[in-house]
Amino acid sequence: MRYLSQRLLQFSIVFFIVTFGVMVLMRLGLNAPGDPARTMLGGTVSQEMIDQISKQYHLNSNLIVQYWYWLKGIVWSQDFGYSVQQNISVATYMRPKILVTFFLGIYALTWGLIIAVPIAVYQAYKRDSNFDKAGNFFSFFFISVPALVFSPFIIYVFVMKLGWFPRIGEKIYPWDNFGEHFRNFFLPVVVLSLPTAAVFVRLLRADMIATLQSDFITLARAKGVSPQRTLWSHALRNSLFSVLTSVGVQIGSLVGGALVVEQYFNMKGMGFLLISTILSKDLFVVQSLSAILVASVVFANLGIDLLYTVIDPRIRHARALV
Amino acid sequence: MQTEESQETITPPKKRRRIGWMFGAAWISALSFCALFASRLPFITDYDEKVLVAGRSKSYGVGPSAQAWLGTDKSSFDIFSRCIYGARLTLFVGIGATILGLFLGGTIGLLGGYFRGRVDRLVSIIVDSLLALPPLLLALLIVYRLDDLKLEIWFWSVTRPWEITITLGILAIAPLARITRAQTISLREREFILTARSLGAKNSRIIFRELLPNLIPTMLTVAFTGLGILIAAEGALAFLGLGIERPQTWGRLINIARDDLDRAAWATLFPCLFLLLTVVSFNILGDHIARRFDIREATL
Amino acid sequence: MSTEDNSAFLEVVNIKTHFETPRGVVRAVDDVSFSLTRGRSLGIVGESGSGKTILVRSIMGLLPKRGTLREGAVMYRGENLINKTPAEMRGTWGREMAMIFQDPMTSLNPLMKVGKQIAEPLMSHLGMEKATAWATAEKLLHDVHIAEAQRRLSQYPHELSGGMRQRVMIAIALACGPSILFADEPTTALDVTVQAQILELINEQRRQRNMSLLLVTHDLGVVAGNTDEIAVMYGGKLVEKAPTKTLFAEMKMPYTHALLESIPKLNHAAHTRLATISGRPPDLVHPPKGCRFAPRCHFARDRCHSEEPPLTAGKSPDHVYACFYPVGSAEYSERKVEISRS
Numbered sequence: 001m002r003y004l005s006q007r008l009l010q011f012s013i014v015f016f017i018v019t020f021g022v023m024v025l026m027r028l029g030l031n032a033p034g035d036p037a038r039t040m041l042g043g044t045v046s047q048e049m050i051d052q053i054s055k056q057y058h059l060n061s062n063l064i065v066q067y068w069y070w071l072k073g074i075v076w077s078q079d080f081g082y083s084v085q086q087n088i089s090v091a092t093y094m095r096p097k098i099l100v101t102f103f104l105g106i107y108a109l110t111w112g113l114i115i116a117v118p119i120a121v122y123q124a125y126k127r128d129s130n131f132d133k134a135g136n137f138f139s140f141f142f143i144s145v146p147a148l149v150f151s152p153f154i155i156y157v158f159v160m161k162l163g164w165f166p167r168i169g170e171k172i173y174p175w176d177n178f179g180e181h182f183r184n185f186f187l188p189v190v191v192l193s194l195p196t197a198a199v200f201v202r203l204l205r206a207d208m209i210a211t212l213q214s215d216f217i218t219l220a221r222a223k224g225v226s227p228q229r230t231l232w233s234h235a236l237r238n239s240l241f242s243v244l245t246s247v248g249v250q251i252g253s254l255v256g257g258a259l260v261v262e263q264y265f266n267m268k269g270m271g272f273l274l275i276s277t278i279l280s281k282d283l284f285v286v287q288s289l290s291a292i293l294v295a296s297v298v299f300a301n302l303g304i305d306l307l308y309t310v311i312d313p314r315i316r317h318a319r320a321l322v
Numbered sequence: 323m324q325t326e327e328s329q330e331t332i333t334p335p336k337k338r339r340r341i342g343w344m345f346g347a348a349w350i351s352a353l354s355f356c357a358l359f360a361s362r363l364p365f366i367t368d369y370d371e372k373v374l375v376a377g378r379s380k381s382y383g384v385g386p387s388a389q390a391w392l393g394t395d396k397s398s399f400d401i402f403s404r405c406i407y408g409a410r411l412t413l414f415v416g417i418g419a420t421i422l423g424l425f426l427g428g429t430i431g432l433l434g435g436y437f438r439g440r441v442d443r444l445v446s447i448i449v450d451s452l453l454a455l456p457p458l459l460l461a462l463l464i465v466y467r468l469d470d471l472k473l474e475i476w477f478w479s480v481t482r483p484w485e486i487t488i489t490l491g492i493l494a495i496a497p498l499a500r501i502t503r504a505q506t507i508s509l510r511e512r513e514f515i516l517t518a519r520s521l522g523a524k525n526s527r528i529i530f531r532e533l534l535p536n537l538i539p540t541m542l543t544v545a546f547t548g549l550g551i552l553i554a555a556e557g558a559l560a561f562l563g564l565g566i567e568r569p570q571t572w573g574r575l576i577n578i579a580r581d582d583l584d585r586a587a588w589a590t591l592f593p594c595l596f597l598l599l600t601v602v603s604f605n606i607l608g609d610h611i612a613r614r615f616d617i618r619e620a621t622l
Numbered sequence: 623m624s625t626e627d628n629s630a631f632l633e634v635v636n637i638k639t640h641f642e643t644p645r646g647v648v649r650a651v652d653d654v655s656f657s658l659t660r661g662r663s664l665g666i667v668g669e670s671g672s673g674k675t676i677l678v679r680s681i682m683g684l685l686p687k688r689g690t691l692r693e694g695a696v697m698y699r700g701e702n703l704i705n706k707t708p709a710e711m712r713g714t715w716g717r718e719m720a721m722i723f724q725d726p727m728t729s730l731n732p733l734m735k736v737g738k739q740i741a742e743p744l745m746s747h748l749g750m751e752k753a754t755a756w757a758t759a760e761k762l763l764h765d766v767h768i769a770e771a772q773r774r775l776s777q778y779p780h781e782l783s784g785g786m787r788q789r790v791m792i793a794i795a796l797a798c799g800p801s802i803l804f805a806d807e808p809t810t811a812l813d814v815t816v817q818a819q820i821l822e823l824i825n826e827q828r829r830q831r832n833m834s835l836l837l838v839t840h841d842l843g844v845v846a847g848n849t850d851e852i853a854v855m856y857g858g859k860l861v862e863k864a865p866t867k868t869l870f871a872e873m874k875m876p877y878t879h880a881l882l883e884s885i886p887k888l889n890h891a892a893h894t895r896l897a898t899i900s901g902r903p904p905d906l907v908h909p910p911k912g913c914r915f916a917p918r919c920h921f922a923r924d925r926c927h928s929e930e931p932p933l934t935a936g937k938s939p940d941h942v943y944a945c946f947y948p949v950g951s952a953e954y955s956e957r958k959v960e961i962s963r964s
Contacts, residue, residue, distance in 0.1 A: 010450070013447060014447065014450045014451050014454050015454070017447065017451045018451050018454050018455055021451070022455070022463065025463055025464070025467050026463070026467070028467055028471060127688075128688070140605070140609070141602070143605065144550060144598070144601050144602040144605045145598060145601075145602075146554035146557060146558065146597060146598070146601060147558070148554065148557050148558050148561050148573060148576060148594070148597065149557075149594040149595075149597050149598045149601075152576060152580075152583060152590045152591065152594050153591065153594060155583060156583060156587055156590070156591065160583065160584050160587070214728060215723055215724075215725060215728040215729040216728065216729050216730055216731040216732070218679075218684060218723070218729075219721070219723055219729045219730070219731075219791075219794070220731070220742075221684060221708070221715065222682065222684055222715050222716065222720065222721040223715065223716040223720075223742060223743040223794060223797075224712045224713065224714075224715035224716030224717060224743055224746060224747055224798075225716075225742055225743065225746060226712065226746065227708070227709075229742075229746075233734075234731050234734070237733050238731070238732070238733055248453075249453065251456075252453065252455075252456040252457055253456070253457065254456075255456035255458065255459065256456050256457055256458030256459070256555075256558065259458050259459070259462075259558065259562060260458075260558050260561060260562070263561065263562060264580070274459060274462065275462065275562055275563070278462055278463065278466050279466070279563070286463075290455060290459065290463075293455065293456055293459065294454045294455055297453075297454050297455075297456075298454060311733065312732075312733060313732075313733065313778040313780070314732060314778070314780050
């Protein structure tokens, strides 16, 4: 528990630093009173309007005060601010877009794991076999393929040539029409999940090979435990650490991939929103989106820490002593 | 004894590796050569020369042919030459960013790993913070702001290519710092460092004479692999509209041809291929160096 | 060969185990033969690198298949095990033959409860239900003298002491009532005080369950009081074998003698220099041409370097050794005088 609270503190510090940093970065150069409001409103607006918005969101106070009000709004009243340009609250504006990206990310991670685990386990088991070599080749290849290259190729083949999928991945929720949802999300998820799977395969294979050489695996064999059981119940669990640790970093690169994929597939997701709001200087939207992304990375890392303690009793034990 | 023996039985498939390595090195050298001497090589069309293939020009360009090997884009520019000119800037930006990242990330990683304690905690917070924001988002924010601020440092006005170099360099800090820090920590406990310290060597001497030389193989590996990643990131930035206007890099070419994918696939797929081969090649080179120096994959 | 004839319970005939490595073929075990009767115990002694661990794993068939070459025969109850696949061996592993490993820290699965690790073979071999298996596991922990067995079952290996972990390992080995127990340096990783207890436990269980025991160690002192017979290995070969008493009384191999000399003794005066065997174990890729011990042997002569000594029978029954100029021979004594003079 003490360990977790320590981590929580550490992650909160990171969260504050990053969100504050984003705010400062967005406002660099907007020093004169009224500047932030004017920037946010864009175009020519009346002075009264600027004054009103500035006052409402404390935009003329110093940065720390502004940050405080923004954070307070989020925590106290789930008020993520107001998109003046769109004339709606940031929360309403963001929600459908975040869901799209959320689905992309969750599917990509899940599929990444589902694809990676059996391949890596079998590769490690049949080391140096042709299967292992092919696995190494493909994982190396897919790690190197940027989403920017993968998307056009896959669209060219599966949309243009084969016509199996629609080019534009409109957001359709699974609860509305699962078939359509699947059709729309399939290709983008492939683009995002294969490189993720490739990273997982490489990490897991290396760890599995090390684990399979350890004495307790020989003991399991000497006990007469079946190879399947030895692999899945003894070796796999002891080899999950690198993969789990990498999930946190993978979330970051998935969001990066999503930015490109959403553009290429015309999916109106978070990446779409981020780019348009950064360009149109919609300060509150950019701030809130960054905050949500940082928070998800931070929570994922916390979750992984918790998972460690579930998987490895030694960590539980050691941490109880801390 | 048993483990020793079983490890010895691993025979690496050397031949396949060598082919991969040679391919990577060949591609990078050919690309760099063409990019460096683009304006002097006869088979590369000038950047602004419009190419009419068989006297034709279509609104979405014309496919590969003898005049334009990889076809033309919608403004009748030769895609091959655009890709080469793009490579020029991409490589420049990528290498510049890697050097910047190596310097900054390496320095803070080394300091954190060597001095531990408070310095290390500070380094950890910086690294964690940089990693908490998805890298591409961080890049977008920084490029956009740098662009907006129109920085003038002394007599050096920061132009787009420099902005992107700086941005990508900042992206490279966190991973490089993390690796350097981990390496430094493990090296620091090794005998030769302990010996140097017990002999009363100064910190600066230990860092420059003992630690740094031992960090180089790892840094080299990471630099090559990182170069691939940074070039991909540059492509993504350019694709998302925050690239360089002139010469256009691959990401931007992909973006321009996007709507014509069904009619003029070559205009998209060839720049994609350039990007892919370059990223793969740098990864292969990084991998090769890692094997040469026997660096474990986990440290990456 | 009759099946239940006690004289040929386990018979290892000319077993060879070679590994293919980039450096060449490692002859880790080269032409070793011996037999073991039910309920008896054999100690295998040798330096690290003498091939003793490989020998044991070879007999059980536990070596990785890739790059490993096994020849000869392992006759167990009239059946040759050497060509069996791991799938065919699985019924033998744990059920007929069980193994105790050197380091209980690394040999137990760190992420699995002790109870489950003991119950696993019970469930797969004897088809026990989970509850029965755990109850049996508790009984086994009692058998290996672990107090509070109930509580220990739901603990993880890292929560136990080294000695206790080794007891757990013994419990796992005993679980399905095997008839042969292979103990590979079972006490090397343990505190000296615990070593004797563990050896005693192994012997006690062997007698109670009428098991055969193959005890592998580098320490002649460990086998001395614990096994009926002793086999000495050097450089992948069996160089001397005799019933324990005979061996100590009439050891013939200079190597065995050197091993014995290297054990500190109580009756030595303080600060006596401990005899060591100079040089290093032979390179098993390019083993010496003649006797493999010759390069390190003070008593070696030209013949030793060119010709391989065969296993010859000693005076006492069941005593064999491979040496041209054994301890006590004229040449041996002659050289001994020379050495003491210089």
